[in-house]
Amino acid sequence: MTVIDKSLLDYSLEKASISGVEYADVKWLKRKSESLTVKNNILESSVRSNSEGIGIKILFNGGYGFAATNIITKESIEKTVERAIRVAKASSRAVKNPISLAEEPTHTARVQTYQLIDPNKIPTEEKIEYLIDTTKNADINDNRIKSRSAYYNHWTDHTVLWTTEETKIDQKIIVTGGGVSTLAVQGSETQVRSKPSSFRGDLATAGYEFFQELKLFESALEASQEAVELLEAPQCPADNHATIIIRPGQLMLQTHENGHGFELDRALDYEAAFAGTSFLKPHLRNQLKFGNELVTIHADATKPRGLGSFYYDHEGVQAQKTTLVQDGLLTGYLTSRETAQQIDDLRSSGSARASAYNRMPLIRMTNINLKPGDWKYDEIIEDTKDGYIFDTNVSWSIDDLRLSFQFGTEIGWRVKEGEIVGLIRNPSYTGITPQFWNSVTAIADETDFRMFGTPNCGKGEPGQVMYTGHGSSTTRFENVRIGVVQ
Amino acid sequence: MSDQFNPRNIFNINEHGDPFSTIDQGIDFLQNKIENAGVIGLVSAQYLYSGTTRYAVNQITQHTEFGEITFTLSLNEGKRLSRGSTTVTTEEGLEELFDTLQDSLKKSPEIDFYQGFPESKPSELKDLSSPEWSIEERTDTVIEAINSCEEIEKNVIVSGTCSTSRNYNRVVNSFGLDVDHSGNSNYFKVNAIIESPEDRNHRGYGQEDLNFRFEKPNVDSLSKSATRTARETLTLIDLPAQSYEVVLGQQAVSDLFVFAQFSLDPTSFHETNSFASDNLGAQIFDPKITVADKPRDPQLANLVRLFDFEGLPSEDKLVVDRGVLQSIPYDSFTAAKYLGDKNLATGNTLEFFGNVVPIYGSCVWENGDNSTEDLINEIDDGLWVKNFWYNRFTKRREGGLTGLTRNGLYQVKNGEIVGAVRNLRYTDSFVRAFSPGNVLNLSSDRRMFQLNTTPSVHLETFNFSSVAHTNKIDS
Incomplete structure (x- = not known):
C-alpha cells in the first residue's frame, strides 16, 4: 500500500x-x-x-x-x-x-x-x-x-x-x-x-x-x-453544592480537557507560551491525589476503534497503554522521546504525533479513558435523591494550568428521589480539577462504557489539529457548582 | 505601490522556494480539464511559506520551515456543486482531484437556491508585503528575548514564538477571471514564568505578543515587560468574583471582539443564532465604538488580501458605525441562499480552519484620545485585565462568553495600581460589555492581532463568575 x-x-x-x-x-x-x-x-x-x-x-x-x-x-x-x-x-x-x-x-x-x-x-x-x-x-x-x-x-x-x-x-x-x-x-x-x-x-x-x-x-x-x-424546559438552577451525573457524551470532553494536563511537554513548560502549562508537575508524581480511590485513568493508544488509536507514533514508538492515575494517585504522563528521559522514564509513552507532513510531532493525547466502576447505570439514578444528569458538550473552557474549568451541555435532566423527573435547559457546571475528581461517588460499569472521538484538538505553532479518543462510563460527582449565569 | 507591482516579487526564490511554474502549469492543466469536460470551474492555487521558531525553558525547542502549494477546485454544473483540494501537484494528483470532483458533481443532487460562481469585479493590485524575517534573524531575536528577561530576573523561565509567513494566491474561473495577490505577516511572543523561591507550586506569569508587518517589535521592552508581570503576579491579592469596573487591555478587547466577528457569519445571522440577528442597523454597541474591516490596509490589519477565496476584490467596509451594526459578510453561496443573488457576495470569503466561510477577518477599531495608562488612571475601584484565555460561547444568541484572565490582572484604586490579582473566570456577554453607556473610554494606542486591531477599553462593569484556580491542591 x-x-x-x-x-x-x-x-x-x-x-x-x-x-x-x-x-x-x-x-x-x-x-x-x-x-x-x-x-x-x-x-x-x-x-x-x-x-x-x-x-x-x-x-x-x-x-x-x-x-x-x-x-x-x-x-x-x-x-x-x-x-x-x-x-x-x-x-x-x-x-x-x-x-x-x-x-x-x-x-x-x-x-x-x-x-x-x-x-x-x-x-x-x-x-x-x-x-x-x-x-x-x-x-x-x-x-x-x-x-x-x-x-x-x-x-x-x-x-x-x-x-x-x-x-x-x-x-x-x-x-x-x-x-x-x-x-x-x-x-x-x-x-x-x-x-x-x-x-x-x-x-x-x-x-x-x-x-x-x-x-x-x-x-x-x-x-x-x-x-x-x-x-x-426550566433553566438549570444555580446551586453551589449539586449532585451531578455526567454521561459519557459530556465526560469525554471533561477527560479531554483534564487529559491535556498529563502531557509532559506542558508539565515541563514547553507549551507555556501557547497551550499553557499544567498543575501536574513532575515532582508531584506518585504524591498528588488527582482523584479519589474510584478514579483510574489510562492513556490507551491500543484500544480498538478509539479515535486516538494507532500502532506507532510519529517518532516510531510503539503504541502503549499508560496509567496516568491509579486509584486516584497521579502516576504517569504522556511523553515523547525528547521528554521521557527528563522524568527518568526509560521509554517514551508513544504519544508524539503530527497532524500533517509539514508539522513536527508534538505530545498528543491518545485515548484518555476513565476505568469503569461497579455500578449499574440505573443503580446510580436510583441512588440519587436530588441531582442532575448532564450530557453532550456545548461549551468548554479551562485555564492554562488545567485547574479551573467550566462546561455547558446541550441537555440536562432533573433527578429526584431516584427518578428522572424532567428536562432542564442550558446546564452548566464549574470546578477545580482535583477537587472535582475527588468528589466522585459512583462510576457505572463496563456495560455503560462508551468511547467518543474528539477530532479537533488544537495545539502547537504552527497550529496542529489532532484527533483523540475518550472513553468513560456515567459518573456521579458531589458538591459541584452548577448553573453559572452572566 | 506602483502600477507595475508584481505579487510574485515578494518571494526571494532562494529563501522561499519557486512555486510559480508549478502553480501556472497546474492551473493550465485544470483549466483544460474543465473546458474539455464542459463544466464550469473555479481554481484557486495558493503557496504558503511558513517559518516558526518556538522557544521554551530558555532555549529553542521547535524550529520549523515549510513551503506548500495547494490547489483548490470547485466544479459547477447547473445547480450542482462539488469542491476539493490537493497538495499533490503532479498531473496525476491534479487529475485525481478533477476526476473525483467530476464524479461527485454528477452524483450530487441539485441545490435549489444555488446560482453558480459570482461575476468578477475589477480591482487594482497593491503591495501588501513587508521585509522578511529569516531563520537566523528569528534565532537572534530569541536569544535577545531570553537575555532581556534574564536581565530582569536571573531565574526566569522564558518561552515564546517568532514566526513569519508569506503567501501567494492565484484565482481563475471559467468566465475569464484571473487574479493574483500576495502578502505576509510576522508574529512575536514572549512569555515569562517566575517560580516562588518558597513554594515551587506557586508561580508568576507574564506574556506580551503582537503581530507586526513594517516595524519590528521592541523585543527588549516586551521581554522585560513580560518578566515584570511575572514578578508582580508572584504576590497575589485575592478578590471575590463579582462585577468590577475594568480597563480591558488591547489583547483582552481583541479576545472578546473576535467572537463578535465569528458571530457575523450569515448562516448564524439568518438562522437567528447570532447576536446580530434582528440587530442589523441597531444601536447595539456604545457610540464610541466604530469598527471597519480593512483587508487592504497593511499598516493597520494583520490579515490582508486583495481578493477573497472566490476571486472577488476585497474592500474596506464599516462593520460598526458609532455603535450601530452596519453589515455582515456573504460569499456567493450564502448570498444566493439568503439574499437570492450570488452577486451580493462581499469579497470576504476565507479558508479558515479548513472551512470556506465569509468573515470580517481584518477588523480595525477606531482609537480614542488617551493612552492605556490614562484609562487605568481613570479607574476609581476596579481591575486592569491584560488578556483573556480559553474564551468560549455560553449563549451564542446573546454573545454570552466564559473565559479566564491569564497573564496580568491588576487591582486599581483611585487610578493607582495596587497589585496583581489571582486570576478570575468571567461569564459575561460581549454585547453587554460593549453596550451603550457601559463603554467609558477607548485608548489611543492600538495593537495588531491575528484577526483584529484593537485599543484598550474602559468599561463601567464586567462580570467575573469565579476565582480561577488555587494553589491549595488537595493531596
Missing part, C-alpha cells in the same frame, strides 16, 4: 547522515478525506481533499530542525534536507540543555486500522441519500426548528516513517463517522441537540460499519423533539 518512492526516503536520510547529524527521520504523510454536509434535506457541502508531502526532522548539536515540502522530487527533497539542517544549526545556537532521545527498539512494520467495510467502496450518492433521509426524519413540522443538519466524515492518514536508527514503519489509520444536529429557536432562546455527539458527531478508527452503527436516521427525530422541548 506504500505509494511513496522509497529511494527518495533513503536519499533523504543519506543526505542528512553525511552532514553529521545526530539523528534524522523522514516522514511521508498522505491524507485523503471526504466530508459531506446536508442541511434541511439539501446537500450543501461535498468536499474531497488530498494532502501529501515529506517532512524531515534533524537533530544537530542538541537542537532540532524541521523542514517540509509537498514537491516530491529528488531536487526538492535535497533542498528540504539542507533547510532542515540549516534550521537545526540555528537552533543549536540557542540550546542550553541539548536534546537527547529515550531509547526505542528498531521497528519494521506495515499496519492498518481494521475495517469491515471500506468507506471508499460505498457510492457517494448512497451516503448523500442517507444524510438527506436523516434530515427529513428530523423534520417535526415545527417552525421553531431553524435547521436540521447531518454529517458524514471520513479520512485516511497513510504515513511512512523512516529513521536513521533503521526504523521503517508503514501505517494507515482510517477514520469514519458522522452526526445529526438540530437548531431550535424561540425568541432569544436557542437550543441545539446533537446525536450521538456535538460538533459534527462522533468518529472512530474504523470503516463504514461505524457510520452505520451510529443510526443517525433513527436518532434524528429524537434530536428535533428534544431541541424543541428544551426551549420550554
Whole structure:
C-alpha cells in the first residue's frame, strides 16, 4: 500500500547522515478525506481533499530542525534536507540543555486500522441519500426548528516513517463517522441537540460499519423533539453544592480537557507560551491525589476503534497503554522521546504525533479513558435523591494550568428521589480539577462504557489539529457548582 | 505601490522556494480539464511559506520551515456543486482531484437556491508585503528575548514564538477571471514564568505578543515587560468574583471582539443564532465604538488580501458605525441562499480552519484620545485585565462568553495600581460589555492581532463568575 518512492526516503536520510547529524527521520504523510454536509434535506457541502508531502526532522548539536515540502522530487527533497539542517544549526545556537532521545527498539512494520467495510467502496450518492433521509426524519413540522443538519466524515492518514536508527514503519489509520444536529429557536432562546455527539458527531478508527452503527436516521427525530422541548424546559438552577451525573457524551470532553494536563511537554513548560502549562508537575508524581480511590485513568493508544488509536507514533514508538492515575494517585504522563528521559522514564509513552507532513510531532493525547466502576447505570439514578444528569458538550473552557474549568451541555435532566423527573435547559457546571475528581461517588460499569472521538484538538505553532479518543462510563460527582449565569 | 507591482516579487526564490511554474502549469492543466469536460470551474492555487521558531525553558525547542502549494477546485454544473483540494501537484494528483470532483458533481443532487460562481469585479493590485524575517534573524531575536528577561530576573523561565509567513494566491474561473495577490505577516511572543523561591507550586506569569508587518517589535521592552508581570503576579491579592469596573487591555478587547466577528457569519445571522440577528442597523454597541474591516490596509490589519477565496476584490467596509451594526459578510453561496443573488457576495470569503466561510477577518477599531495608562488612571475601584484565555460561547444568541484572565490582572484604586490579582473566570456577554453607556473610554494606542486591531477599553462593569484556580491542591 506504500505509494511513496522509497529511494527518495533513503536519499533523504543519506543526505542528512553525511552532514553529521545526530539523528534524522523522514516522514511521508498522505491524507485523503471526504466530508459531506446536508442541511434541511439539501446537500450543501461535498468536499474531497488530498494532502501529501515529506517532512524531515534533524537533530544537530542538541537542537532540532524541521523542514517540509509537498514537491516530491529528488531536487526538492535535497533542498528540504539542507533547510532542515540549516534550521537545526540555528537552533543549536540557542540550546542550553541539548536534546537527547529515550531509547526505542528498531521497528519494521506495515499496519492498518481494521475495517469491515471500506468507506471508499460505498457510492457517494448512497451516503448523500442517507444524510438527506436523516434530515427529513428530523423534520417535526415545527417552525421553531431553524435547521436540521447531518454529517458524514471520513479520512485516511497513510504515513511512512523512516529513521536513521533503521526504523521503517508503514501505517494507515482510517477514520469514519458522522452526526445529526438540530437548531431550535424561540425568541432569544436557542437550543441545539446533537446525536450521538456535538460538533459534527462522533468518529472512530474504523470503516463504514461505524457510520452505520451510529443510526443517525433513527436518532434524528429524537434530536428535533428534544431541541424543541428544551426551549420550554426550566433553566438549570444555580446551586453551589449539586449532585451531578455526567454521561459519557459530556465526560469525554471533561477527560479531554483534564487529559491535556498529563502531557509532559506542558508539565515541563514547553507549551507555556501557547497551550499553557499544567498543575501536574513532575515532582508531584506518585504524591498528588488527582482523584479519589474510584478514579483510574489510562492513556490507551491500543484500544480498538478509539479515535486516538494507532500502532506507532510519529517518532516510531510503539503504541502503549499508560496509567496516568491509579486509584486516584497521579502516576504517569504522556511523553515523547525528547521528554521521557527528563522524568527518568526509560521509554517514551508513544504519544508524539503530527497532524500533517509539514508539522513536527508534538505530545498528543491518545485515548484518555476513565476505568469503569461497579455500578449499574440505573443503580446510580436510583441512588440519587436530588441531582442532575448532564450530557453532550456545548461549551468548554479551562485555564492554562488545567485547574479551573467550566462546561455547558446541550441537555440536562432533573433527578429526584431516584427518578428522572424532567428536562432542564442550558446546564452548566464549574470546578477545580482535583477537587472535582475527588468528589466522585459512583462510576457505572463496563456495560455503560462508551468511547467518543474528539477530532479537533488544537495545539502547537504552527497550529496542529489532532484527533483523540475518550472513553468513560456515567459518573456521579458531589458538591459541584452548577448553573453559572452572566 | 506602483502600477507595475508584481505579487510574485515578494518571494526571494532562494529563501522561499519557486512555486510559480508549478502553480501556472497546474492551473493550465485544470483549466483544460474543465473546458474539455464542459463544466464550469473555479481554481484557486495558493503557496504558503511558513517559518516558526518556538522557544521554551530558555532555549529553542521547535524550529520549523515549510513551503506548500495547494490547489483548490470547485466544479459547477447547473445547480450542482462539488469542491476539493490537493497538495499533490503532479498531473496525476491534479487529475485525481478533477476526476473525483467530476464524479461527485454528477452524483450530487441539485441545490435549489444555488446560482453558480459570482461575476468578477475589477480591482487594482497593491503591495501588501513587508521585509522578511529569516531563520537566523528569528534565532537572534530569541536569544535577545531570553537575555532581556534574564536581565530582569536571573531565574526566569522564558518561552515564546517568532514566526513569519508569506503567501501567494492565484484565482481563475471559467468566465475569464484571473487574479493574483500576495502578502505576509510576522508574529512575536514572549512569555515569562517566575517560580516562588518558597513554594515551587506557586508561580508568576507574564506574556506580551503582537503581530507586526513594517516595524519590528521592541523585543527588549516586551521581554522585560513580560518578566515584570511575572514578578508582580508572584504576590497575589485575592478578590471575590463579582462585577468590577475594568480597563480591558488591547489583547483582552481583541479576545472578546473576535467572537463578535465569528458571530457575523450569515448562516448564524439568518438562522437567528447570532447576536446580530434582528440587530442589523441597531444601536447595539456604545457610540464610541466604530469598527471597519480593512483587508487592504497593511499598516493597520494583520490579515490582508486583495481578493477573497472566490476571486472577488476585497474592500474596506464599516462593520460598526458609532455603535450601530452596519453589515455582515456573504460569499456567493450564502448570498444566493439568503439574499437570492450570488452577486451580493462581499469579497470576504476565507479558508479558515479548513472551512470556506465569509468573515470580517481584518477588523480595525477606531482609537480614542488617551493612552492605556490614562484609562487605568481613570479607574476609581476596579481591575486592569491584560488578556483573556480559553474564551468560549455560553449563549451564542446573546454573545454570552466564559473565559479566564491569564497573564496580568491588576487591582486599581483611585487610578493607582495596587497589585496583581489571582486570576478570575468571567461569564459575561460581549454585547453587554460593549453596550451603550457601559463603554467609558477607548485608548489611543492600538495593537495588531491575528484577526483584529484593537485599543484598550474602559468599561463601567464586567462580570467575573469565579476565582480561577488555587494553589491549595488537595493531596
